[in-house]
Amino acid sequence: MRLTTKGRFAVTAMLDLALNASDGPVTLANIAARQKISLSYLEQLFAKLRRNDLVASVRGPGGGYQLARSSDQLSVAEIIIAVEESIDSRQCEGKKDCLGEGAGHRRCMTHDLWESLNQNVIQFLSAVTLAELVQQQFTPTEPATKTVSGPASRVKSRQEDTNKRRASFAAENVVAS
Amino acid sequence: MRLTTKGRFAVTAMLDLALNASDGPVTLANIAARQKISLSYLEQLFAKLRRNDLVASVRGPGGGYQLARSSDQLSVAEIIIAVEESIDSRQCEGKKDCLGEGAGHRRCMTHDLWESLNQNVIQFLSAVTLAELVQQQFTPTEPATKTVSGPASRVKSRQEDTNKRRASFAAENVVAS
DNA sequence: TCTATACTTGAGTGAATTAGTAGGGTATTG
DNA sequence: CAATACCCTACTAATTCACTCAAGTATAGA
Numbered sequence: 001m002r003l004t005t006k007g008r009f010a011v012t013a014m015l016d017l018a019l020n021a022s023d024g025p026v027t028l029a030n031i032a033a034r035q036k037i038s039l040s041y042l043e044q045l046f047a048k049l050r051r052n053d054l055v056a057s058v059r060g061p062g063g064g065y066q067l068a069r070s071s072d073q074l075s076v077a078e079i080i081i082a083v084e085e086s087i088d089s090r091q092c093e094g095k096k097d098c099l100g101e102g103a104g105h106r107r108c109m110t111h112d113l114w115e116s117l118n119q120n121v122i123q124f125l126s127a128v129t130l131a132e133l134v135q136q137q138f139t140p141t142e143p144a145t146k147t148v149s150g151p152a153s154r155v156k157s158r159q160e161d162t163n164k165r166r167a168s169f170a171a172e173n174v175v176a177s
Numbered sequence: 178m179r180l181t182t183k184g185r186f187a188v189t190a191m192l193d194l195a196l197n198a199s200d201g202p203v204t205l206a207n208i209a210a211r212q213k214i215s216l217s218y219l220e221q222l223f224a225k226l227r228r229n230d231l232v233a234s235v236r237g238p239g240g241g242y243q244l245a246r247s248s249d250q251l252s253v254a255e256i257i258i259a260v261e262e263s264i265d266s267r268q269c270e271g272k273k274d275c276l277g278e279g280a281g282h283r284r285c286m287t288h289d290l291w292e293s294l295n296q297n298v299i300q301f302l303s304a305v306t307l308a309e310l311v312q313q314q315f316t317p318t319e320p321a322t323k324t325v326s327g328p329a330s331r332v333k334s335r336q337e338d339t340n341k342r343r344a345s346f347a348a349e350n351v352v353a354s
Numbered sequence: 355t356c357t358a359t360a361c362t363t364g365a366g367t368g369a370a371t372t373a374g375t376a377g378g379g380t381a382t383t384g
Numbered sequence: 385c386a387a388t389a390c391c392c393t394a395c396t397a398a399t400t401c402a403c404t405c406a407a408g409t410a411t412a413g414a
Contacts, residue, residue: 005373011287027389041374047391060382061388076290109314110188113253113305120301124294137286181401204360218403224362237411238359 007080009037010045011133014079017055018071018130019137025057025064045083052082071134077125184257186214187222188310191256194232195248195307196314202234202241222260229259248311254302 013031020026028046032039046065049055054074055065067074193208205223209216223242226232231251232242244251 004371008287008291011290012285015286025389029389038374040376043391044374050391057390058382059380059388059390061384063382063389065390108189109192110185110310112313113188113310114185117298117301121294121298124297128290133287133290136289183402186402206360215403217405220362221403227362234361235411236359236361236409238413240360240411242361 002084003080004084006045006083009035009041010049010079010083011076013037013042013045014049014054014067014074014130015133015137017065017067018134021067021071025062025066027064030064048083048085049079052078054078054082067130070131072129072131074130075126076128076130076133077122079130080125179261180257181261183222183260186212186218187226187256187260188253190214190219190222191226191231191244191251191307192310192314194242194244195311198244198248202239202243204241207241225260225262226256229255231255231259244307247308249306249308251307252303253305253307253310254299256307257302 012035016031016035017026020030028039028042031037032042046055046057050057050065053068056068057063057065189212190208193212194203197203197207205216205219208214209219223232223234227234227242230245233245234240234242
């Protein structure tokens with residue numbers, strides 16, 4: 001999966017935008033200062049966000065950026081895809097198999113697995129809106145296990161079908177920074 | 178998320194191992210030939226797989242590798258974590274915030290989101306066993322996954338039934354959008 | 355024992371990608 | 385008309401990836 005600082009900065013910046021929406025357009029300089037992100041880098045990211053109609057710009061003095069839609073209509077997936085230009089893992093190296101939809105063409109053995117994973121991730125991120133992230137800023141939340149609304153929190157409770165080894169394995173491998 | 182060719186090759190190789198388990202230990206040279214992966218690279222990967230007790234090695238002539246457990250006790254998550262050593266995205270750059278569990282310590286704004294995503298991915302991959310991948314080799318399946326919901330079409334409804342995850346992988350299931 | 359087989363390890367490297375910088379523009383408004 | 389702030393292109397240092405190379409160690413069968 002492709003998830004770099006680009007994507008994370010973009011989400012952070014959009015969240016900042018949402019949080020400061022009340023005072024008119026927000027300048028990149030402000031975001032840069034608040035979030036400690038380089039201005040030049042932000043400009044790059046916002047160019048893409050704008051091209052994807054996730055933000056609207058206002059030029060001239062007093063200008064800045066605004067969300068293009070209400071925050072509950074903006075998903076994290078959109079933001080990441082906009083700046084990363086594809087959320088996919090780099091595809092199964094397409095040399096011999098796995099290139100296509102060709103009729104009798106054989107896909108590589110694990111093709112479906114990765115595709116399935118991609119869908120899972122996209123679905124997860126599509127279900128998280130900026131509005132939810134905003135909300136979360138006001139509810140400091142105790143330990144992250146109680147996480148944000150989204151598929152994961154439900155998954156947590158329906159774990160009984162997996163055997164214990166795997167369950168505990170997964171749990172202890174979620175490293176907290 | 179961290180998912181490179183390392184992880185993909187490892188899963189492919191393990192699958193190859195599972196598929197050829199009947200003829201005794203499988204040599205890396207064979208896997209390399211069948212899967213078109215460099216032998217030296219495979220050796221690196223299998224060193225890690227062995228250290229994590231996912232495979233057992235048999236030395237000497239006629240030797241090779243075997244799965245350490247039955248294929249339905251081996252999850253894809255384990256394999257990937259073994260070779261990638263952590264499945265996390267590179268953490269929220271831990272400079273000032275987001276370093277810890279410190280009592281009143283402030284986490285960066287999107288910390289919970291990424292952690293939640295990680296859990297989701299691990300959960301997903303933990304639920305897929307090698308045995309299931311083996312099974313899938315014998316049921317070619319129609320193009321399982323259709324085009325994913327693009328940025329424009331957002332997923333409104335939450336994923337309700339997480340037990341379907343496995344089914345969505347084996348059979349086909351399109352993201353409702 | 356001898357030796358071919360096969361696992362095991364560590365170091366090194368070229369190519370690609372990332373994470374930014376630099377330095378110009380262009381549009382708008384007070 | 386000048387200050388503000390968006391806009392765009394190109395460049396680069398550092399990191400990471402995806403291997404390769406070389407030198408072992410252990411074992412089984414002749």
